[in-house]
Amino acid sequence: MEKNRIYGPVPSRRLGFSLGIDLVEYKHCPLDCIYCQLKRTTRLDASRETTVEIEEVVGQVAAKIATGARVDHLTLGGSGEPTLYGQLGGLIDALHERFDIPVALLTNGVLFGDPAVRAEAARADVVLPSLDAWDQESFELVNRPIAGMGFEAFMDGMIRFRQQYRGLIWLEVMLLAGISDNPDVISRLAAQAARLKPDRIQLNTPVRPPATDLAIPISRQTMTMLADLFKPPAEVTADFPEPAGNDPETHVTTVQVLETITRRPCTARDVAVGLNAPEGEVSAALRILVGEGRIVLSVQDGKDYFKLPA
Numbered sequence: 119m120e121k122n123r124i125y126g127p128v129p130s131r132r133l134g135f136s137l138g139i140d141l142v143e144y145k146h147c148p149l150d151c152i153y154c155q156l157k158r159t160t161r162l163d164a165s166r167e168t169t170v171e172i173e174e175v176v177g178q179v180a181a182k183i184a185t186g187a188r189v190d191h192l193t194l195g196g197s198g199e200p201t202l203y204g205q206l207g208g209l210i211d212a213l214h215e216r217f218d219i220p221v222a223l224l225t226n227g228v229l230f231g232d233p234a235v236r237a238e239a240a241r242a243d244v245v246l247p248s249l250d251a252w253d254q255e256s257f258e259l260v261n262r263p264i265a266g267m268g269f270e271a272f273m274d275g276m277i278r279f280r281q282q283y284r285g286l287i288w289l290e291v292m293l294l295a296g297i298s299d300n301p302d303v304i305s306r307l308a309a310q311a312a313r314l315k316p317d318r319i320q321l322n323t324p325v326r327p328p329a330t331d332l333a334i335p336i337s338r339q340t341m342t343m344l345a346d347l348f349k350p351p352a353e354v355t356a357d358f359p360e361p362a363g364n365d366p367e368t369h370v371t372t373v374q375v376l377e378t379i380t381r382r383p384c385t386a387r388d389v390a391v392g393l394n395a396p397e398g399e400v401s402a403a404l405r406i407l408v409g410e411g412r413i414v415l416s417v418q419d420g421k422d423y424f425k426l427p428a
């Protein structure tokens with residue numbers, strides 16, 4: 119039986135309605151970021167492999183689009199690092215051939231030291247890499263890379279990618295209280311970000327329950343104050359606007375709700391928008407899943423998030 123490789127469309131603060139495409143094993147990643155929404159990395163390595171055939175992914179995307187769901191981006195991301203997928207370039211080409219929807223790549227950029235990965239990633243319309251550190255010490259503290267992965271080698275791969283890529287780079291910077299929340303540190307982080315010549319810099323903070331208690335969000339006010347220290351000035355990634363309304367004819371199952379929660383912690387509203395379903399039905403399904411112990415409730419910044427149990 120085919121494994122489901124797509125999720126959403128989910129409302130994304132940066133990509134509008136984003137149809138997520140999950141290409142690798144759960145938490146297969148060369149980093150183990152302290153702020154990861156997907157909990158601790160269970161497979162920490164940088165080996166590429168083909169986990170699913172291209173035709174299977176394209177077929178699943180086609181089926182979702184045929185439902186009439188709004189899709190602003192086809193987003194390669196999911197529950198691990200998508201550049202670990204061995205047929206990344208071929209898949210991006212196939213998506214371009216079949217659909218008239220821009221392809222976005224969410225990546226930590228760690229594999230950009232490999233010319234083959236750079237060439238494949240460069241076929242995406244927009245690449246959204248992450249930069250959260252400014253030196254080796256902060257790289258190890260925040261991103262916890264595989265053994266032997268140095269910060270300068272990481273930066274070198276990212277810079278090489280920028281030099282050869284003609285598309286858009288939107289750099290995400292995750293700011294954390296007590297780690298990257300003061301002007302001295304931000305100046306150093308901004309200097310590293312400038313080396314990558316991104317088209318946009320977008321500041322984020324862990325508003326959803328993170329992998330560890332070490333990742334503490336900073337306030338919007340502090341973020342706004344720090345944004346001007348970047349060049350170009352950074353954007354504070356705004357909360358996605360409230361949806362206009364969900365389709366009362368859509369009925370959700372606990373399986374659909376659980377699939378969405380498996381990808382990332384969500385509020386009831388997030389799930390309702392992603393599945394285009396009435397929030398009341400989603401809330402009922404969430405209550406059942408909590409009662410069965412398959413998900414748990416976690417309050418973050420006064421909001422109720424649902425996530426997988428630890």
Ligand code: SF4
Nearest residue numbers: 147149150151154226
């Ligand atoms: S945040 Fe992204 S790069 Fe970091 S551990 Fe999670 S999946 Fe990997």
